[in-house]
Amino acid sequence: MEKCAQATCFVPDTGCDLGHTDLSKCPIWHGAKVTDTADEDLSGEMLMPWSGSAFGLADLGFVSGRGKPIVIGVVGPQNAGKTTLLAAWYLLLGRGLAGTKGHLFAGSYTLSGWEAVAGSMRWAPGQPPRFPAHTTSRGGRAPGLLHLTFRDENGGRPIDYLFSDAPGEWFQRWAINRDSEEGAGARWVSDNADAFMIVADRDALAGESMGTARGSLQRIAKRLGAERDGRPVALVWTKSDVDIPPEMEEAVRGAVTDAMSDVVEHSVSVVGASDGDPLLNKGAGLVELLQWAIGVRRLGVRLPPPPSTSDDPLFIHGNRKPTSNSILLIGESGVGKTHYGAQLLRRLMRIPGALRMNGAATNLEAFEAALESLDEGRAAGHTARSVNVDSVWPIVDANGREADLVWPEYGGEQIKSVIENRRLPNPWQKRIDEADAWLLLIRLQQTSVGDDMFSKPLADLKGVSVENREVHPSDQARLVELLQMLIFSHRSTSTSHSLPRLGVLLTCWDEAGISQTPPEALEARLPLVSAFVQSNWRQPLIMGLSALERPLSPTTRDIEYASKGPEHFGYVVEASGTKSSDLALPIYRLLDAGA
Template sequence: MSKKCESPFCYAPEATCSLGELRHEDCPTWQKSTAAAEGTDSAPPTDGLALPWSGNSLGGADRSFATGRSSAKVVAVVGPAGAGKTTLLAAWYLLIGRGTELREHTFAGSYTLTGWENIAHALRWTSSGGPGFPPHTSSGSGRHPGLLHMALRKSVTGAVTDMFFADAPGEWFRLWAVNRDGAEASGARWISEHADVIVIIADSEALSGAERGIARSVLAQIFQRVGHERRGRSVAVVWTKSDVEVPPLLKSAIETSAKQHLGNHTTFSLTVRIESDPGGERPFMDLLHWVTEVRGESYSATPSRPDTNDNFLVFGHGQ
């Protein structure tokens, strides 16, 4: 059997079939690869053409078909294992699904609704019990990150922004922070190279627990790696599980480390334990608004008028 699809833009079986087949074994290209490897006749022609997506998480090569209508933004959610990265993504999806207001945007669709449901189902109330937490993203699922897609429409202008959120295991980022060029860091390296916005997760629970020294060391290594590869991109540090108190001296040391390695950055605090605070979901939406609207430091918030009398160059910048 062929171990890899012969299509240069498909990473099956490590990621979803690029032609949208739910089972990569059903893809004509995969069947052709297998037939060639086994020296048998070519696979029979298919009766139809599958859509270029299946509803599951997208691969890195799948962004092109979704970006022709608008600008697109890749959001890297970076942090150690168990810090709450997948829970953050699931919370965004569920809050939008229940109609929570997102300031200046409205939900305009997704190519990965199945992928969103796969991570969000654990947070739902069911007849058999209350919500829990999504399972940890497995580091054995492949070398390429899963991208969750969400289209957001600007309420005033109607413009659509396609957002891609990287759902990747924390083990990738730990290895990447230590050795950027290591083979096991290839997934995190791809995210770092393609991300437009970087969100670093600081796990309050881990940083206040018995192994807080190790948690602090890993987080400091991630700060340092992101700082080296930032290239003017906007960065946020998000304290998850903020209902758990981190020792003040330790928190101060971590904030100093973030400032030292990252420079300018934005800070958020989140907790899913909002029983006593009806407005506790607002910080989640504030963070989503930030990643949607923020632009890199190399961009100007308002376009400047060109210093020229050439009408062609002035066109589009206002008079």
């Protein structure tokens, strides 16, 4: 298809710039000439309005919708370590070691951009990490902007931050000539940043070209001092493990403080203490610098809220839909969705617990093969990618409260496709809009944070050749991106201004060998996902699940399983760590929370 005529719209790569989820209703796109018949029909699909890559100027309107983001300008000469500094922060967030006091990670619309700069710093099989590639001095009038959102752990509104990732050559040209064409991107940072970090590379200041490095830094400091207009500035000494001559350090410090007397200093390095636990390595000074950056606030006027007795004083949300007791089950391939559905169905029909069946399910075809396999003591087969069925189960609890539980069954590859293509098909939009609760299934054994420059000492790099490799998104980035897409779809189409309740089930608990409670396990194994969940839902339900209680083979029968019946196996682990044989408890907790 042709590109949209709107200069700031990038359909079909991202969603409509004017907010139309159905492109046929967009007055600019409508009638666009189709030049490639092989292109997919975009009707009925919701395209996400962010690509995941670093933001450009055209993307700022989207992230500024709920408030102007705080821009942190990372300033310094080329090869000073500016990109490595940003990548190190992201890796520490992914390990739960960023120490953002009182602030929870609440999301990012540039996860692919973060992964691109940080991916090279991770270890891969047979391939050691390396520092991020030099940010190229490409043509352009604005830097790449990496986005993070944080929310106060006690509630409060989310605050968006944008961190500039610009080539050092821009700042060097800007320092010499403010109006230089080559320095236009640096000038944008100077004009728009709310705070600055001026990066001084100790390695360069101790090397053969120390005089050139000092001169570049002094000129940049002088220019920034003239342009900053009272905005906060931090002098950041990178590679703090490198010693430099005292007179060199004083010369640089003097140039910066002469231009900006209120500057604060930070020394950082990805090299941490050699005698500590590598898994807890935070480098040096990185956490403190991040705390400074996210503590930046823009001066403004806070108006008192208008008195109102309504949660919807302008009537913009319409009438809330009646509770439908629909749960959207979300999980990638191999997490055990089908096994849980089949086992739960057996329990509801045969063993009274927190919930029981109150009639007959509408359609059990999707579970037929799984039920038969479990009856024979065998594991169920993989759900085909093409399967896409919603089964309605009438249920009732011990107090007589009735509900219709809508249980979707689908191939887990559909979730993978949604994440990779950044498009939500029509059936998924409908499910997201109608669901009262989302139940996310995660198999911890299929996920990992992986080793990086912090967890595996840099000394291990000795004697190992470094090769270029493709950077793949991390498991945590993939799960956070999925939840962000669900949130965006819900807020785009639903008349409700509150998110559905969220439950997280850590599946195959019997195989994981975990001694922690489920919330503790999620925080320890996937800290970025845990922080995102805690930040966006006040009381998320986090439980463990072993639907089968023991591993089963798809070919070899388990005689005990077949003789006792599969409904006598399986358990859940509550947030407190208490084990229960009632597999309906997660569903009951989610439905009860909204009662």
